[in-house]
Amino acid sequence: MKIIVVHPAHMDYRQEVLESLNKKYDTTFIFTKQGRGQEGVREEQATIPPEWKSKVLKSDLLIGRKDIGMYLRLIKELLSGKYDLVLTSTSWYICWLIARIRGKKFVFMTEFWYWQDSSLMRKILNRFTKIIVKNSDSVFAMGTNAYLSCIKSGIKEERVFMHPQCAVDYSKLSTFNLRARYNLEDEKVILFLGRIVKVKGLDYLIESFLRLEHEEKNAFLIIAGDGPDRIKYEILAKELGIKNFLFTGRVSKKEISSYYIACDLFILPSIFYKQSYEPWGLVINEAMAFSKPIVATNAVGASADMIENDCNGYIVEEKNVEELYKSMKKILSNEESMKSMGIKSREIFENKNNYSNFCKILNQSIEYAIKLP
Structure with a gap:
């Protein structure tokens, strides 16, 4: 069976999944954003294996941030390509419409729900x-x-296949001593790692940390990553009078293990902002691989699957400074509980961050579609 897989860019967390598709089917990969980052932030994308049949459709025909040339090339590929099924996680309007015009099977691979x-x-x-x-x-x-969003849209339940997102386990990578580098040996380190953009909710994190710092003198906030709003949030932290904080700038894949190891608590305070939110948040999986307790908001898709309240962390209401503050304080004030939460995070990670099951269920969705009359 010949399938076309339309995907934004090849990332390390998709390597095992895409490789399994390549082995099982006659697969052509079409990448629509390879070489481009998200929201002006550079991504550390993976190299596309040369043995894969693949095409990168990036062009220089831009209108605003939209690559119009890419869309035109995608339409051409889908209209002229030889395939039985389209599997897509992006540009689904075009992919679905052309698949229907050509009488081909269509599988929608989605993390979206809001x-x-x-x-x-x-x-x-x-x-x-x-x-x-x-x-x-x-x-x-x-x-x-x-999954629930799909069911709400009216699709028959038997046509929906579900598995949590999977991330790479970086816990076995070599590291440097981040605490020694920044003289944080005696601090309780709270870590945010990701793009520094509005939707990440860092203004609410900074405000909640201000309250925490007044009561926990050895609490320390690290905001790791880069983005267009970095300077704005650095200024906010200084204007509020926060003392124990650090903006590190961009962190490479080779360095992130050192950050996860160094922290006592990982936090993802994302918010709903216009149509934007955190469909999943793979940093949640990554931090859990290092046995860290987690705090995330209800605007983070991963929270529904990876966080068990009062077990390995807390799910708090987005934009709620009070809940962020209380959850951080509760975790950091009890060393024994913090350790047990971290252990539970690793257990949940090992159970749910399962690439073998992910690939198996993805294949089931493809096989189901192809057998339909």
């Missing part, structure tokens, strides 16, 4: 997406929130 009609255009696109979900041959939902 559909905010923030404008007339967004309302139209959201309605179209729900029509696509309902009329897909099958859907592979990456996480509980995505």
Whole structure:
């Protein structure tokens, strides 16, 4: 069977999944954002294996941030390509429409679950997406929130296959001593790692840490990563009078293990911002691999699958400074509980961050679709 896989870019956390598809099917990979980052932030993308049949559709024909040339090339590939099934996690409007025109099977691979009609255009696109979900041959939902969103769209339950997102286990990589580098041996380190953009909710984290710092004198906040809002948040932290904080700038894949090892608590305070949110948040999985307790908001897709309240961390309401503060204080104030939460995080990671099961269920969604009349 010949399949086309349309995907934004090749990342290390997708290597095992895409390789399994390449081995099982006659697969052509089409990458639509290889070489481009998200929201102006450079991504550390993986090299596409030369033995794969693949095409990168990036062009220089841009309107705003939209690569119009890429869309035109994608339409051409889908109209002229020889395939039985399209599996896509991006540009699904084009992929679904052309698959239907050509009478090909269509599998929607999605992590999305929050559909905010923030404008007339967004309302139209959201309605179209729900029509696509309902009329897909099958859907592979990456996480509980995505699964429930699909069911709500009206697709038959037997057509939806679900598995949590999986991330690479970096816990065995070599590291440097980050605490020694920044003289943090006696500090209780709270870590955020990711793109520094509005949707990450860092202003709420900074405000909640201000309260925590007044009571926990050895609490220390590390904000690791880069993005267009970095300077704004650095200024905010200084204006509020926070003393124990550090903005590190961009962190490479080779360095992230050192950051996860050094922290006592990992936090992802993302918010709902217009139509943006955190569909999953792979840093949650990554931190759990290092046996760390987690605090995340209800705007983070991973929270529904990876966090058990008062067991390995807490799920708090987005934009709620009080809940962020209380959850951080509760974890950091009890060394024994903090350690047991970390152990539980690793157990949940090992159980749910299972690439073998992920690939198996993804294949089931493909096989289901191809057998439909």
